[in-house]
Amino acid sequence: MDKRKVGGFMNRTALCIKMLNLLKSRGKMNTDELAEALDTNKRNIREFRKELEVAGFPIRETKGRYGGYELDTDELLVTPKLTTEETMALEEARALIAHHKEFDKFIEYNTAIDKVIALSRDRDRSSKVYMDAPGKQMSVKEKDMMDAIQKGVDLSQCINLTYQGQKDKKPNTFLFDPYEIIHYRQAYYAIGFSQRRNAIRVFRISEERMSEATLCDRKFLKDSDYLLEKYVGKSNLIKGNFETVYIKVKEEKRRMFKEAYWGMGFEEVETTDAYSIFKFTTEDIQEMYRNLFSFVDACEILQPKTIRNAYKKQVRTTYKAYKEKL
Secondary structure, eight states: OOHHHHHHHHHHHHHHHHHHHHHHHHOOBOHHHHHHHHTSOHHHHHHHHHHHHHTTOOEEEEOSTTOEEEEOGGGSOOOOOOOHHHHHHHHHHHHHHHTOTTOTTHHHHHHHHHHHHHHHOOOOSSOSEEOSSOOOOOOHHHHHHHHHHHHHHHHTEEEEEEEOOTTOSSOEEEEEEEEEEEEOSSOEEEEEEETTTTEEEEEEOOTTTEEEEEEEEEEOOOOTTOOGGGGBSTTSSBOSOOEEEEEEEEGGGHHHHHHSOOOEEEEEEEEOSSEEEEEEEESOHHHHHHHHHTTTTSEEEEEOHHHHHHHHHHHHHHHHHHHTTO
């Protein structure tokens, strides 16, 4: 066999595998991003996708400005999963090593970490932008800034932010470590560590206040003590009557429950073969009750007790009203 053909085949196979690892570790990527990461052209990326699908790796394509390719993780073979603490340890090690310029193998190390996380990570199929209600249409610039901030959240990379607060006479430019994005009362907010203020701050994503948000190469370490509920509430950075709720969900309804929107900071805190326990922060308790009712007996509110008891009372009242008519 012609050695050049063998070499070309092996190189193409290697690029396909690298593309698979990138999509597993980083999530949705467009053809430009993939072509740059693999040092090839966009036409090859489309060919690689076809070859991966033939090999049994389904890849979804989203059209449009914010589209791209992403793995259909529900169809992939199960691989050993890292714990949250293990993944965080790897990311923190990556960030620490990035600051040591004397380490001349960082590019290879960075690729290795991507491969390790790719073997384990089960990324959410949707973006980690939390929404509590539909809001006004965002401008193209606002969407671009939010997209940059979301990438910063996913990759633990700093954002170069230009922002003018209500008390500022002019915009200020500084580094911002984005922790998460939430949607509250028809507005989007980025929560994270302001290196200008040296504290956790909330920044509204709007052209009137935020004039620039660009992704930096610099990595950051997320404060291990950070909890969303510390920064929402009557007397906190984002004010409102928020409640943090724990709900137990039977295994057969787990996927459907995860597909629905329940509140900010949604996470699965415990998983067994029979059930999962989810935690989230919500302001609209009545909306949560309505959503829970559609799951019938597959969900159970565990905490807080006041909300659990209030829901039980509503269910009993509803049952009583219909029982009398039967």
